[in-house]
Amino acid sequence: MNGKGMMTGRALFLLWLALFLMSVAFVMLWSRGAQQVATIPYSEFQELLRQGRIQQVVVGEHDLHGDLVEPLPSGARQFRTIRVDGDVAADLEARHVPFSGEVGSGGIAQVLTWISWIVLLSIMWMIGTGGLAGRAGGGLLSIGRSKARIFAETEIKTGFNDVAGVDEAKIELQEIVEFLKNPQEFTRLGAHVPKGVLLVGPPGTGKTLLARAVAGEARVPFFSTNGPEFVEMFVGVGAARVRDLFAQARSRAPAIIFIDELDALGRARGAYPMMGGHDEKEQTLNQLLAELDGFDPSVGLVLLAATNRPEILDPALLRAGRFDRQVLVDRPEKAGRTEILGLHARKVLLDPGVDLDRLAALTPGFTGADLANLVNEAAMVATRRHAKSIAMEDFEAAIERIVAGLEKKTRILTPHERSIVAHHEMGHALVALAIPGCDPVQKVSIIPRGIGALGYTIQRPTEDRFLMGRHELENKMAVLMAGRAAEQLIFGELSTGAADDLAKVTDIARGMVMRYGMDETLGSVSYDTEPGRFLGQPEGAFWQHRRYSEASADSIDNAVRGLIDAAAHRAFAILRQNRDKLEQGAKALLEKEALTADELPKPQAEPVKAELTPVAGDERGGGRRALP
Numbered sequence: 001m002n003g004k005g006m007m008t009g010r011a012l013f014l015l016w017l018a019l020f021l022m023s024v025a026f027v028m029l030w031s032r033g034a035q036q037v038a039t040i041p042y043s044e045f046q047e048l049l050r051q052g053r054i055q056q057v058v059v060g061e062h063d064l065h066g067d068l069v070e071p072l073p074s075g076a077r078q079f080r081t082i083r084v085d086g087d088v089a090a091d092l093e094a095r096h097v098p099f100s101g102e103v104g105s106g107g108i109a110q111v112l113t114w115i116s117w118i119v120l121l122s123i124m125w126m127i128g129t130g131g132l133a134g135r136a137g138g139g140l141l142s143i144g145r146s147k148a149r150i151f152a153e154t155e156i157k158t159g160f161n162d163v164a165g166v167d168e169a170k171i172e173l174q175e176i177v178e179f180l181k182n183p184q185e186f187t188r189l190g191a192h193v194p195k196g197v198l199l200v201g202p203p204g205t206g207k208t209l210l211a212r213a214v215a216g217e218a219r220v221p222f223f224s225t226n227g228p229e230f231v232e233m234f235v236g237v238g239a240a241r242v243r244d245l246f247a248q249a250r251s252r253a254p255a256i257i258f259i260d261e262l263d264a265l266g267r268a269r270g271a272y273p274m275m276g277g278h279d280e281k282e283q284t285l286n287q288l289l290a291e292l293d294g295f296d297p298s299v300g301l302v303l304l305a306a307t308n309r310p311e312i313l314d315p316a317l318l319r320a321g322r323f324d325r326q327v328l329v330d331r332p333e334k335a336g337r338t339e340i341l342g343l344h345a346r347k348v349l350l351d352p353g354v355d356l357d358r359l360a361a362l363t364p365g366f367t368g369a370d371l372a373n374l375v376n377e378a379a380m381v382a383t384r385r386h387a388k389s390i391a392m393e394d395f396e397a398a399i400e401r402i403v404a405g406l407e408k409k410t411r412i413l414t415p416h417e418r419s420i421v422a423h424h425e426m427g428h429a430l431v432a433l434a435i436p437g438c439d440p441v442q443k444v445s446i447i448p449r450g451i452g453a454l455g456y457t458i459q460r461p462t463e464d465r466f467l468m469g470r471h472e473l474e475n476k477m478a479v480l481m482a483g484r485a486a487e488q489l490i491f492g493e494l495s496t497g498a499a500d501d502l503a504k505v506t507d508i509a510r511g512m513v514m515r516y517g518m519d520e521t522l523g524s525v526s527y528d529t530e531p532g533r534f535l536g537q538p539e540g541a542f543w544q545h546r547r548y549s550e551a552s553a554d555s556i557d558n559a560v561r562g563l564i565d566a567a568a569h570r571a572f573a574i575l576r577q578n579r580d581k582l583e584q585g586a587k588a589l590l591e592k593e594a595l596t597a598d599e600l601p602k603p604q605a606e607p608v609k610a611e612l613t614p615v616a617g618d619e620r621g622g623g624r625r626a627l628p
């Protein structure tokens with residue numbers, strides 16, 4: 001989507017360049033034409049007049065100019081001269097040269113040159129503010145207004161009922177609705193209202209729809225625009241647009257401002273290096289920050305923005321008092337998909353035999369937009385076969401077509417792959433539940449999230465932690481290894497799905513051995529590496545300086561490996577003991593795609609092993625080696 005912003009920016013730049021060159025050529029030709037006018041001394045004029053070489057004359061207040069019968073040796077066909085005596089008219093009359101009078105002329109060519117410059121400059125300025133190329137439909141004449149496309153809508157009919165499958169997001173946004181309905185009351189009691197809310201989620205999950213629904217529910221005007229619209233090559237233009245957007249919204253507060261594709265502002269850095277795009281981007285961003293900092297919350301203005309790449313946003317945007325709240329708008333799970341299908345199916349004629357629940361089961365990974373598209377496609381298939389209503393087969397045909405298209409974009413898993421992911425995630429969850437003292441599991445899901453992650457398990461710590469004991473780290477490692485252990489237990493084979501888990505587990509294990517002195521044989525030594533600088537090399541050319549012997553390096557590798565193996569064995573043992581729960585949980589997960597804490601099976605708690613309790617005399621608490 002940002003590509004679009006860059007494209008318009010680049011196209012505008014080329015248009016600007018072309019117009020500029022054309023204008024320069026035009027002005028140069030013009031002044032060459034103007035050089036066709038020879039400025040001659042008055043005496044020469046009198047001479048030419050006497051010789052009958054003057055065709056006609058325009059008599060001005062201070063000067064004379066006119067056409068010659070034949071060009072001068074210099075090529076000039078016209079002349080200009082300063083009047084010296086009073087009675088030219090009589091002379092001209094006597095020689096039968098036609099003449100006319102003119103008041104205060106400064107030379108028509110000069111005037112025209114000036115006009116062309118003015119036209120040129122205003123064209124350039126208008127392009128700068130986006131007035132040309134139909135960007136705003138405002139046209140050439142509306143000089144002086146900002147041209148970002150801002151859509152202002154007052155009576156929005158969309159409500160929360162039109163958005164389905166995103167209940168958590170709705171709950172979070174309900175507060176904004178309450179606030180917008182009565183901003184003074186809210187702020188009078190000192191409640192903190194976020195100024196900016198960032199809707200984060202993949203494309204087509206209904207972020208724009210949700211933002212509109214908030215405006216519709218609160219019955220406030222909705223000002224919406226697109227991030228790329230602010231990315232311009234002229235310094236200050238984007239900033240002016242931001243100012244304009246907020247000014248418009250403020251004058252109609254309480255109101256909602258919605259910026260789609262906010263990341264365009266954060267990603268534009270360096271897009272136009274030769275045009276100083278860097279400065280422009282920063283100015284625009286700074287203006288946005290200033291507007292966010294500047295407004296008084298009690299006026300009732302809320303900025304909603306959408307992005308599917310929160311990680312590339314400028315961190316300054318996410319600071320307190322700005323976009324300090326993020327609302328996740330994720331792909332819907334099965335129940336959500338049924339609801340969304342229901343919403344869109346209301347607008348078409350359905351055959352009574354259509355089972356929305358089954359359709360939802362057939363469409364894992366579909367977003368709201370995909371589902372809206374599905375209903376549409378099915379209607380088209382039905383139309384083509386001249387049916388009275390849309391039947392299940394129409395949907396099935398439409399799904400096949402859409403899936404083929406989607407597979408290119410986001411990979412849809414095969415049933416076997418889904419089963420692996422379900423057991424993997426259930427493995428994480430069960431081991432976390434079985435180990436006493438682990439962070440509670442909140443949610444397990446096999447809905448692909450972002451790029452790469454095929455499923456996820458969310459554990460939320462009960463309290464903020466700054467220190468972690470050795471046992472906690474070991475527990476964490478066992479939970480991380482549990483996904484892979486489950487795959488091994490059920491399928492007898494390892495898959496590539498655990499790479500991220502392994503990377504995390506290795507980080508923890510290396511930390512324990514090298515930084516926290518938690519390995520008995522290596523002792524309480526920090527085996528951290530130290531960055532060194534090459535002498536005479538520019539800054540930034542670092543190398544890692546290893547401050548330990550080759551022998552220690554071997555021991556470190558062995559110790560790290562030992563910790564990870566122990567964690568893997570532990571996870572495997574827990575899962576083997578709870579195999580029925582694992583299979584039962586994975587089945588439920590395949591069915592519902594996401595399970596919350598109370599829907600998870602309850603595994604047997606891991607027996608507290610004597611070896612895990614600290615051994616007298618060893619303050620660090622030993623026992624790692626005693627693990628299976």
Ligand SMILES: Nc1ncnc2c1ncn2[C@@H]1O[C@H](COP(=O)(O)OP(=O)(O)OP(=O)(O)O)[C@@H](O)[C@H]1O
Pocket residue numbers: 162163164165166202203204205206207208209210260306308340343367368369370372
């Ligand atoms: N949760 C949903 N409930 C009902 N309809 C939905 C939902 N999500 C998406 N849709 C349908 O898909 C269309 C597109 O959704 P929308 O533009 O809001 O997605 P988005 O998340 O803003 O996408 P993008 O990031 O591409 O802008 C909506 O107009 C609606 O018809």
Ligand SMILES: [Zn+2]
Pocket residue numbers: 424428483484497498501
């Ligand atoms: Zn995992």
